Amino acid sequence: MSWEDKVRKVEPYVPGEQPDAKDMIKLNTNECPYPPAPAVKDCLWSMDYDRMRLYPNPDVLPLRKALAQYHGLDTEQVFVGVGSDDVIDMAFLTFFNSDIPVLFPEISYSFYKVWAELYRIPYATKPLDKDFHIVPADYKNANGGIIFPNPNAPTGVLESVDTVEEIIAANPDSVVMIDEAYVDFAGEGASVLPLIDRYENLLVIRTFSKSRAMAGARIGYCMGSRKLISCLEAVKFSVNSYTMNTPAIEMGVVSVKDDAYFKEIIGRIVNTRERMKKELKALGFSMPDGKGNFVFAKHEKIPAKKIYTALRERNIFVRFFDTPLLNDRLRITVGTDEEADRLMAALKEIVEGA
């Protein structure tokens, strides 16, 4: 036996590339094209740097309180982590502990499978229907837990609150996690957050990386019953007492307090998304009626990989998933209107030159 026999073998998640080219248009990792709330700048630029020598609040209370107040919840119903990936990682570790498979859609956030394999959690994937919708009947048998994004990624397809509730109601014996990373772009009433009062096993996950324009700050959170959140807290305090650093906590608090700016940039992104859909269709693309900050588009004639490469040559980065179920499409993040102009001009050239 060697030390290498004691190493955990894993198949890591591969995040979208983070190129750093001059004048690039970066539409590949669903970042926000607008800056964070102006108060975030003031917060950073006046931060008491001497306090950096002290540990942050281990319970992340300032940020949990701000989020609880924003959502009309108690602080004990909110859990905060280093991006929603950290939150979901801990939630897998905390709640998915049985011999029965955990369920998630076949087309979905591809990290779910990685976490399941990392923690040796049995899982099964369920196909979407031909319109990329979840089939609720697939989630009604015994299972070790359920997770899916809503809107789904990378399709952008939103399930109604009724559909999601049908799945939750059928599963009182498992934790059901709804990953709402993109829900802020899906309009009023899209979130299942109001259901946490009725289902103590429902966990609703959010992130600051998309709609709050703070991917660089690494802030994610989730909300649920006090009982659910206290289970997560216990595991968090078994992993790392202080996951959130002082700048993240302070920037997070001021971001939450500027709701007008938050709504304004979301409005702009939704407008650009709808415009992009229309213009893409005119160029021969088809796509589901996505509700995230991205479009999931397939060209009727030109292979996705060819378009992806041609865009890259023009310094425009979009996401291409080289897997059998997804390799006929591109996931294109919604940028500013100017970025959409340049994208569309490039696509027109590529389509007409093909």
Add this chain to the structure above:
Amino acid sequence: MSWEDKVRKVEPYVPGEQPDAKDMIKLNTNECPYPPAPAVKDCLWSMDYDRMRLYPNPDVLPLRKALAQYHGLDTEQVFVGVGSDDVIDMAFLTFFNSDIPVLFPEISYSFYKVWAELYRIPYATKPLDKDFHIVPADYKNANGGIIFPNPNAPTGVLESVDTVEEIIAANPDSVVMIDEAYVDFAGEGASVLPLIDRYENLLVIRTFSKSRAMAGARIGYCMGSRKLISCLEAVKFSVNSYTMNTPAIEMGVVSVKDDAYFKEIIGRIVNTRERMKKELKALGFSMPDGKGNFVFAKHEKIPAKKIYTALRERNIFVRFFDTPLLNDRLRITVGTDEEADRLMAALKEIVEGA
């Protein structure tokens, strides 16, 4: 079966309290009494806040490069995490995967046991000798891995490089982790870092929380062979693609570059520590010859808990571990000389009044 039957049961680590009283003297969590390097302030106060909308570098390259250069290593020999707790957590998950118990000292960082239990890793603890030293012979049987802090916590006792090497050399078939959170206070030549060239299974762990005065930034790292670090990277990318936020990466880089300041504050802390030991002995305390930024002191007549409580009443916070092996002692962080003055005056009062 209910959802609660699928929840992971854990016994979380309890970090030292983080009181926030006016005029308190906080000597309970081994923070640095001096501010971070001045460049950290400039870095924060001029940070490009618009970049916060973008994901950070997932490979944390700027900080890994700065650390590699500082220690004379290759970037691929350095792994960075959210405090050394995050690094150790991932290292347990990555390297301690066998049915044979992992070994660590009975008196040691009490988080080791928590991580082992979290991940269902079998473990066994080994007693220290009467002078709080590790007994190398205890670490020479088959094991699933080895970890201990050097200097040890909360004793402050340093093992020589020869002693540590004796343990490493006896264990080619396990990963041996030396947690050097406090080594910067232990003088030249205390670290086993030079041994990583000879032992591909040796992992050396460091933190920015103590000697770099940056507990609030949450930065820890470890160094080892390329092979060891690549195993850790694979697990990290199975947990969270982006663990380090932009402020942490940037503040970390500038801290590493100001070596003169780093050495200066360490020198001051070491001087205050030696003075505190002398004055504590004059008051009837005994202690091992600790090499961390704390002293581990026992009074010959007065119970530790009584002193702890009396100090608390005076707004002076030190650490008392209410467990059978440690409850006759206090762990007192080394503060500034002014804080040491106030601490000693209070202790004099308490001892003379007893």
